[in-house]
Amino acid sequence: MSLKDRISEEIKAAMKAKDKLRLETVRGIKKVILEKESEIRGKGRDKLTEEEELAVVMQLAKQRRDSIKQFTDAGREELADKEAKELEVLEEYLPAQLSEEEIEAAVDEAIAQVGATGPRDMGKVMGPVMQKLKGQADGGKVQAIVKSKLMN
Structure with missing residues (x-):
């Protein structure tokens, strides 16, 4: 249906x-x-x-x-x-939202895949992560996690 x-x-x-x-x-x-x-x-x-x-x-x-x-x-x-x-x-019509830990795991995986090293690589990471998590995580939350990971 x-x-x-x-x-x-x-x-x-x-x-x-x-x-x-x-x-x-x-x-x-x-x-x-x-x-x-x-x-x-x-x-x-x-x-x-x-x-x-x-x-x-x-x-x-x-x-x-x-x-x-x-x-x-x-x-x-x-x-x-x-x-x-x-x-x-x-x-009720959206897929279940991922926990912060699940989002962090997906972000870590994307960072490793693209070889991101700093804040200027944020766009390279966001694309694949958002594609993978489409509908399962809020973009703002994902962006904040990516930003914090790339700042370290």
Whole structure:
């Protein structure tokens, strides 16, 4: 079952359960997927790949994380809480996130593969690491780990 089909089923379930927050969040995912599909129709395709669908959810989750930080910094806890609840729903559609130790192991492996020696090699390391960890780790967290490893 594609993510789009799963989302359609989740919309029905949320409507039956009268779960307003879940319904809004899941409808938001479907809206963005439909927008992306309309963009690619001009390119001769009519459906997103699973990777592209995953990228949509990752983008929405990243937006929620950014919003939570901004609302918290502005002292708007009620809005930050709403965004956090939406993020929980979005994370149900993402692969399990890796622990910091697992990310560090992947970074160490990439550093060894490319022979990185210092901060100027950060781009050489980030590319392969992000490709390997796609969807399983936040890019900001990976970048911070790579930076700390290359500074030593």
